[in-house]
Amino acid sequence: MAGPSIVVKDLTKTFGAFTAVDHISFDVAKGEIFGFLGPNGAGKSTTIRMLCGILRPTSGEGAVGGFSVSTHSEDIKKIIGYMSQKFTLYSDLTVGENIDFHGGIRRLPPALKAERKRWVLKMAGLEGRESALTRELSGGWKQRLALGCAILHRPEVLFLDEPTASVDPVSRRDFWDLIYELSGQGTTTFITSHYMDEVERCHRIAIIYAGAIIALGSPRELKVRFAGTESASLEQVFVAAIRQARTA
Template identity: 55%
Template structure:
């Protein structure tokens, strides 16, 4: 594998150690434009560490990574401009209204002021936030907060969207809406990199990588993975595949 024009995310032997602990152990993969790429694994398998390295937040210990054409070790600032990132823990400002939160991000991403109203209107319509835009963010329900976080990571119209466990703590209906929305983004050419530990959700991805203890266990499309792990069970799903790999 080499970084090519079509690979918007490319990782080769990406490794991160914290002292004696190896969180991510020589992971290699590539993601092409417009793909929904899923990162699966149990808690502590290295999903968040990988995503944080790809977003330019964490410096890799060794290995090479390239996101949107920029080296993750030397050009984190350029990466940050071309991606949207939604972290695992809700991390917007509770004392600000959704509207003020969105304005904050527009300012940081240096979006020209004359586009602000349009972008905010678009983000609010896309994520159906209009009825709550002037309440304090800390008073919103988990589902609203999640939508707001998504809206704010899309404001600057990034090439790639990184979502770290975006649907944890969200009800099934909202989750369904959420995945429909991600599908919509992908059809419009956005690359979506998503981590999850819900196997039913992972079906929505074009391709998957399963991680265990920082290492890649298996990769491929959902049906490829099911086919290769449970060849004798035609009705198997990703859950069965996951269990058979881990056991």
């Protein structure tokens, strides 16, 4: 059986005297949808940036697809898709041009590039908007395009940092249908979100607070552990876990 897609052991990031990520450890299985939850400034984006090979850890280990974040970050970049919290596509390019640009970066052969482009336009609901200027898209449509560009090369592991911020509820559901579809095909998804209905859909969740992981398990396990019943909401779990961490 294949090993986990993501392995994290004591991963730490400090900025000067400040510890943003503090000895975190967890594994994510292949095909798993892993939710990363936490208040603003908890260390979610910093963790993702380390796992994507963009930011060098201060100490500890991380591996994605078997590649170490410390020594093989270039290999990691080839097998992942990353949707950053900040919109990073070119506003002055059209929808189609942004997709072409990403196909170029990923060095997709021309025939495959055309096929994947059609697939992305369809899956992101962007058919017919190919020649729209990216800056003229609404926030939610921009997010769809960003997701499309992140999955164009069919990455093994997908890192999504608040992908559905400002996306309407119906489109968010479409987003999640796609994530499930990709998961069914073996794609591992590491996702952050502040929407509890979304987090509920993850196979497992980690809650990070002040750089440390304070809870890890399936939504059902965490409900029982932190609120005493499976019928609790994840919001209750979140609040209880953070209160517990504050008083610890």
